[in-house]
Amino acid sequence: MSDSPTPAPAPSAPARQLIGGATQPELLRAFEAIEPIVMQAGLTLIGVERAQEGRRLTLWVYLDHPDGITLEQCGQVSPEISAALDVVDPIAETYDLRVSSPGVDRPLMSDADFERFAGRTVNVRLLSPLQGRRKFKGQVVGVEGADVRLRCDDGEFRVPLALILRARLHYTDEDLRALLR
Numbered sequence: 001m002s003d004s005p006t007p008a009p010a011p012s013a014p015a016r017q018l019i020g021g022a023t024q025p026e027l028l029r030a031f032e033a034i035e036p037i038v039m040q041a042g043l044t045l046i047g048v049e050r051a052q053e054g055r056r057l058t059l060w061v062y063l064d065h066p067d068g069i070t071l072e073q074c075g076q077v078s079p080e081i082s083a084a085l086d087v088v089d090p091i092a093e094t095y096d097l098r099v100s101s102p103g104v105d106r107p108l109m110s111d112a113d114f115e116r117f118a119g120r121t122v123n124v125r126l127l128s129p130l131q132g133r134r135k136f137k138g139q140v141v142g143v144e145g146a147d148v149r150l151r152c153d154d155g156e157f158r159v160p161l162a163l164i165l166r167a168r169l170h171y172t173d174e175d176l177r178a179l180l181r
Contacts, residue, residue, distance in 0.1 A: 016110040017146065019164040020127050022047050029090035030059065034081045038063060041077045046102050047109030049166075050091070057095040059085075062102045062109075069101040104179065108167040111143045118142050121170040124150065126163050137170060 022031070030048045038045040046062035061081055063069050078099040085097065108114055108122060117140055124136040136159065138152035147158040171179075 016112045017161050018047070018110050019108070019167060020160075020162045021165040022049070022109045023162070024050075026050070026090045026092075029088055030061075030085060033084045033088040033090065034061065037080045037084055038077060041073070041080075043069065043073060043077065046113070047107060049107060049109075050095075053096075057091070057093050059091060059095045059097050061097065061099045062107060063099060064102055074099045074101065104169070104171060104176070106169045108169070111146075111148075111161055114140050114143050114148045114161075114167075117169060121172075122150070122167050123170045124148075124159060124167045125165045126159070127165045128163065130159060130163060131157070 018028075018031075022028075027048045027050060031045065034048070035045045042065070044064045044066075046064050049060040049062070051058045051060060063074060063077070065073065078097070081099055082097055106113075106117075108117060114122075119139065121137065121139050124138075126134045126136075128134070136150055136152055136157060138150035138157070141149035141151050141156065143149070143161075144158070146162065147160050148164070150157050150159055
């Protein structure tokens with residue numbers, strides 16, 4: 001038996017259930033590769049998203065901090081994220097890496113995001129139809145198990161997290177004007 005102290009375990013992120021779009025194998029590999037780097041920097045990894053922008057593929061990495069994320073913080077951690085992704089190589093195609101704040105139209109990428117923004121209006125796009133539709137716009141009522149409850153103009157819906165491709169906060173013109181004041 002050794003007298004040397006056992007090193008403290010590395011901080012771990014709280015367990016959370018990612019939405020279906022974020023559970024694609026390549027995005028999960030990217031998420032797992034960069035989350036320790038982001039946490040070591042004292043930041044939160046909101047999620048990883050792949051987007052086709054014209055002819056270019058872009059891998060978006062969304063970071064946050066309790067006091068808000070700065071451009072400087074994103075820039076500081078970006079080279080380490082890039083290096084980790086080069087090692088893991090989760091995406092076969094060539095892509096541009098963008099490390100960013102979640103922005104005003106913040107993506108919701110886990111059950112924790114939906115819980116945090118309960119009461120807010122969101123736009124949700126599904127991987128496959130639910131009750132004949134793939135798009136929902138409504139107020140987040142809450143999270144129950146593996147479902148998000150949304151109150152839409154035409155009723156309340158239970159949407160499985162695993163079925164969500166993308167979700168973002170929705171702002172009206174009035175909301176945006178209030179933000180700019």
